[in-house]
Amino acid sequence: MAELVVLAVDPADPDPAHRRRLIDEARRGRVVRLIAGRYVLTSEFEAASEHERHRARIRAVLPWASERLVVSHESAVALHGLPWLGTFPDSVTVTDPIRTDGQRRAHLQKAGGAGRDLQETRVQGLPVTSLVVTGVDVALRSPFAAAVVVLDALMARGVQRQALLDELRSRTPPPRSRTRARRAIEFADGAAGSPGESVCRLRMAELGFPAPVLQQEFADERGRIGFVDFWFPEQGVIVEFDGFVKYRDPALREGRNPEEVVIAEKLREDRLRARPRVRTLVRVVWADVQDDDRLSRALTGAGLPRGS
Structure with missing residues (x-):
């Protein structure tokens, strides 16, 4: 999405009607006030990301x-x-x-x-x-x-x-x-593939689990399977963090619908589980990462040791 357009009400504007229109739009909720005299359209603000919203605030504040x-x-x-x-x-x-x-x-x-x-x-x-x-x-x-x-x-x-x-x-x-x-x-580790993976790795460390290999690549006789989020070679355990973005974001679905993405992920998992070094694969989601007991149960259930 393009950056939010910051609309300005300048006290020195020779067109008082412009000032009145923006102020009236703010009263009606059609624009969002960032600071005095600086607005963005409500429809665009609601559709924008956190980053886009804050960058609009920066552009509104810094000129003053x-x-x-x-x-x-x-x-x-x-x-x-x-x-x-x-x-x-x-x-x-x-x-x-x-x-x-x-x-x-x-x-x-x-x-x-x-x-x-x-x-x-x-x-x-x-x-x-x-x-x-x-x-x-x-x-x-x-x-x-x-x-x-x-x-x-x-x-x-x-x-x-x-x-x-x-x-x-x-x-x-x-x-x-x-x-x-x-x-x-x-x-810190630049191999982390997403913020969710970063937080998951941190929670695993805080709970006393061994440090994983990040973004380990796997292949089989059919060729490259792909990279996994966390690989524990001593235990033969793969841990994948699933933030569900791949199912929701059209850009990451590569023209596939969500059902096709789910099927592709299942086939990929089957190929990974079939590798001789892989004993098991476990998926964790944000709800697991935000709950120490849930995350610990998922990881110990997969056979990962937890330090004292």
């Missing part, structure tokens, strides 16, 4: 802010198109290169960036922290799972772990935040 501010943290995640768990905040997060401490205003949250190299780049014409700086910002401030999702995606884009560790080393956060950020960076 100082030119020195750089989009950062969660807002940089949205601008770079990195995956994110849950919803984005209603405020836009920026880093101020001359401030030593943070500041919160309506629709704008500032982080202090004095003395730091923000490695500023441009996305959609807007100033934003680099991928490396964004990753470390998120690792220092966001929940651990959210940080892992972002860091996995960064490494999949080619960001090196050492670059993230070097950037972290240049910061002076509280010791606890530094330790947590380092753990997230060291845990």
